[in-house]
Amino acid sequence: MNNVLVTGGAGFIGSNFINYILDERDDYNIINLDKLTYAGNLENLVLSETKKNYHFIKGDIINAELVNYLFQKFDIKYVINFAAESHVDRSILGSEVFFRSNVLGTNVLLEASRKFEVEKFLQVSTDEVYGSLDSEGLFTEETPLHPNSPYSVSKASADMMALSFHHTYGLPVVITRCSNNYGSYQFPEKLIPLMIINTLNNKKLPVYGDGMNVRDWIYVVDHNRAVKAVFEKGKEGEVYNIGARTEMPNIEIVKLILRELGKSEDMIEYVKDRPGHDRRYAIDSTKIESELGWNPKFTFEDAVSQTIKWYLDNEQWWKRIISGEYQNYYQTQYGLR
Numbered sequence: 001m002n003n004v005l006v007t008g009g010a011g012f013i014g015s016n017f018i019n020y021i022l023d024e025r026d027d028y029n030i031i032n033l034d035k036l037t038y039a040g041n042l043e044n045l046v047l048s049e050t051k052k053n054y055h056f057i058k059g060d061i062i063n064a065e066l067v068n069y070l071f072q073k074f075d076i077k078y079v080i081n082f083a084a085e086s087h088v089d090r091s092i093l094g095s096e097v098f099f100r101s102n103v104l105g106t107n108v109l110l111e112a113s114r115k116f117e118v119e120k121f122l123q124v125s126t127d128e129v130y131g132s133l134d135s136e137g138l139f140t141e142e143t144p145l146h147p148n149s150p151y152s153v154s155k156a157s158a159d160m161m162a163l164s165f166h167h168t169y170g171l172p173v174v175i176t177r178c179s180n181n182y183g184s185y186q187f188p189e190k191l192i193p194l195m196i197i198n199t200l201n202n203k204k205l206p207v208y209g210d211g212m213n214v215r216d217w218i219y220v221v222d223h224n225r226a227v228k229a230v231f232e233k234g235k236e237g238e239v240y241n242i243g244a245r246t247e248m249p250n251i252e253i254v255k256l257i258l259r260e261l262g263k264s265e266d267m268i269e270y271v272k273d274r275p276g277h278d279r280r281y282a283i284d285s286t287k288i289e290s291e292l293g294w295n296p297k298f299t300f301e302d303a304v305s306q307t308i309k310w311y312l313d314n315e316q317w318w319k320r321i322i323s324g325e326y327q328n329y330y331q332t333q334y335g336l337r
Helices: 012-024 064-074 088-093 096-115 150-169 191-200 220-233 250-260 286-292 300-313 315-323 326-334
Strands: 002-007 028-034 054-058 078-081 120-126 173-178 180-182 205-208 214-219 239-242 247-249 268-271
Touching (some): 012 220, 054 064, 064 096, 096 120, 173 220, 180 300, 191 300, 191 315, 214 300, 220 239, 220 286, 239 286, 247 250, 300 315
Parallel strands (some): 002 028, 002 078, 028 054, 078 120, 120 173, 173 239, 205 268
């Protein structure tokens, strides 16, 4: 059995990955370490929690004593680090927690991985470490890092530290840098779920600035297919960009959601732009496509429709999230106090 420590596995992307990988492979023993911050939700893992090769541990990656204990107890051979504070707006309001989790926490994991001689360490990162693009060009793996927010600085720092452990100690590190994700179980502070839920609640849809900030969007299922490909076939010391070649301004996303739900564009409310708002991101994913044979399967229109349907079908989930009642769920279902 391949013992894999997945950190941040109760979050949006991590939980989708665990559900996906356990459905794909029965020879992985997944140990999910998650602190269960506001964005971590064990309800996301109902498809996995009864499986014998899935284990949940509540804890913080910055806790070196706990991390070392888990490496020893479960004989960890592989690490996939999804754990991160990830919301840019929150990092602008307060950056310390981002550096504790994203930088110091990653360091704890790297040190334990070196000590226990793991066979692969996959650091899940973001295209935001590259900074902002003008109207043309794409981020490649050779693009210099130029992060512009406390969040992206913390992720770039973690990436550089991970690569230094490969260079200095020979730790088998690989890094993925992905574009903007969307899909089921996404916490409603992010653009697409926020706009869906506000529309369903007949609330205004706040759009930063002129709404023309461009992002490259990828369905979370396609992202996790790429993570699996890099985990299983990626070369040590390499970085792999992951994108779906789906550039779209924020305002077009909002209008699409309104059309899908049969609502008027009068619900849009333009608000003051956030500080240091990067204008455009766009990923060149040629490397992962040519070297590992990965390609996105989902079109943006189909995947957004599936995402909207998921939020329509899972009203109780997001209502608990926005009301804070999910905290009670943790306590009653899992005895977490």
